[in-house]
Amino acid sequence: MERGTLYDQPAINDSLSSGYAVAVTDYEGYSPTTVPTYITGQSMGPAVIDSVRAAQNLPSTRLAKGAKVIFQGYSQGGGGAMWAGEKQPSYAPELNLVGVVAGGIPADLTEVAKGLDGYIGFGFLAFAAVGLDAAYPDLKLDSFLNDTGRQQLADAKKNACVAELLLNYSFKKISDYTTSNPLDTPQWQARLAQNKLGANPPRVPVFQYHASTDEIVNTPQAETLHRTYCAAGVREQWKTYISDHATGILAGNADAHQWIVNRFTGTPAPANC
Template identity: 55%
Template sequence: MPNSSRRFRRFLLTASAVALSVVAGTLTAPAIAAPAALDDSFYVPPAELSGAPGDIIRARPSRPGTATEIADAWQIMYRSTDALGEPNAVTGTVLVPKGVDPATAPVVGFAAGTQGPAFRCAPSKMLQGQAFYEQPALDGLLRSGYAVAMTDYEGYSPEPATSYIVGRSEGHAVLDAVRAALRLPEAGLSDQAPVALRGYSQGGGAVMWAGQQQPDYAPELDLVGVAGGGVPADLVQVALPLEGKFGFGFLAYALIGLDNAYPELDLDSYLNDRGRAEFAKMEQNACTLELLIDYAGDSLSEYTTSSPVLTPPWLARVGENKLGGSAIPAPVLQYHASGDELVAPGQAETLRDDYCGLGMSLTWKAYDTDHITLVHTGSADALAFLADRFAGKPATSTC
């Protein structure tokens, strides 16, 4: 493609992404850093890990994004479990609404959508810098009187190694963030609090994984409901339509995430020189906006000597992270955009059918819109669903 045509394409895509970001509630501003008072050494895990999943490693007061008038916040590092079943340390944020008795507050495990691989993109950093694009959804939960436990997911540190889209790690991180919130003395929450989970896109997949894992991994939690939108349930079916398209940066990031979670996959052995340089640059610098703009329309052939996507080792690990293999014990709201250009609608419908086949209580909603718009427009229905679950109202299944 001539340079002038490529530049024009980038211009159009930039304008599109900025417009969509505004629709979602706020523009992700990668240049905004965390407050200087919050030392980044907080994110560096200790050399040795001890304790049980959900135990607090360290905590400090933090900022609730733009919700300073309605909530208090603490940043936490807590013990969790990676995709291989090994102990790891994960950071996150606990938020408690002001004017609410924390001892009686319900708790929502909030799983953020894609923020990007770079350290500065961690959800807690975006929140502190008032650049968290899901702030309106977070505010809705706080204004409803719910405490929130928001995970950063695994791997956000000054030397980032995030396990993006690896459900077996993300589900643990969500559940252990809730456990950590309940164990944080400053928050004052009850360990008997009813718990719900909510997330969209990456977060939608994470909360569905958490729901599937909860009976065995965190059976003490009183899980009353799960709301997940834009769910990437089958990574193969999500990845293939992104090749050469607007969302290619998400496909590339998913390869990085899988490689971080499963080192034997050896992504480097598939990359050419350009791929090594660009993937390293992505991991050090890219947040959501860069993923959408800088890599839009690219193809794996530009970055690899051979594609790992359909090789047996990669397919095996991807298969381990396919949703729908076990039931979620609480009522579920699953929603998706019929015009979703980033997370294929067909594979979400397959997950719906698989869950219904397992006898779950599932409410399915489809919206005539695109992926990024639904970040914002799906919030009201998700919030109403959780309110009914906390109120003890029976769910209406569409299965």
């Protein structure tokens, strides 16, 4: 927020302007002395939920514990929101969850990785590997890295944010940083599978949106999640916008906010399954 690079800021502003309380989480490991568990769904979902619990339990917020809750996010935040939606029935059944709004979701990390290796968004793939390794030390990322990989990823752990990941790592390849590809191993494939959305569909209405020409988080894997949820009976509205990943949140923000307003006022949720 302080750097002005929080892409969710317009959505936050809209909710605040409508009189809603907003809780924002940094996820697990985002501190000067720890390594972020970036893009690890099994970590992000509980972090989102715990931020709501914390907000409801702080006396100064004066929030009712039975107040209606909506999880919202875009890109990594979209993944966090949807993971929170999938985990809420078992992890936080006490929350009065009425909906999930998620855009630009990296639902299937294996499929997302295929579209980043050697392309403009490679930095996000590299940092996702760092995040998964932080969440699961058994993955032993360092054992796959060459000298360049060790140096570059050590720097990324300390200094990388969205701008740095785009500027410093564009069009790089996994082979530039490794002696062998960790994503091809059974250990990494198993952890990636554990962090694939769709196994426990949310029990509340969902608004899922995506850029039609998303060059960072490819659209087909998100559409697959949409079909999975529809097949499971989720009341979901799916919408694409003619935009790229960076502008997708702006393209969908007005519709997302109106969807939130309608859920809080009790209007029946639309669906286009």
